[in-house]
Amino acid sequence: MVDGMDEITFQIRRVQRFVDGQSVTKTKLALTAGLPITTLIGMESLDWNPRSSTLRALVRAIDKLESDAAKKKARDELRLQQEAAA
Numbered sequence: 001m002v003d004g005m006d007e008i009t010f011q012i013r014r015v016q017r018f019v020d021g022q023s024v025t026k027t028k029l030a031l032t033a034g035l036p037i038t039t040l041i042g043m044e045s046l047d048w049n050p051r052s053s054t055l056r057a058l059v060r061a062i063d064k065l066e067s068d069a070a071k072k073k074a075r076d077e078l079r080l081q082q083e084a085a086a
Contacts, residue, residue, distance in 0.1 A: 015058045024065055033061035
């Protein structure tokens with residue numbers, strides 16, 4: 001972990017950075033995680049402390065969103081290579 005940060009704190013910060021970095025909106029993250037948007041109220045606060053089940057759902061959602069984005073990028077790059085070869 002980073003700077004002696006425990007796994008839970010690391011994942012909480014990961015969720016916060018993901019939304020703060022505008023990778024995805026709170027609404028999209030909540031929907032992907034199967035959570036109500038109200039669950040993410042106050043998540044910007046350093047003392048935000050989600051339930052473990054909430055954090056697990058959010059981490060799974062981020063993993064899915066990142067995986068989907070990587071697959072899309074790979075498909076786009078392949079398409080561009082195929083177009084260049086044609």
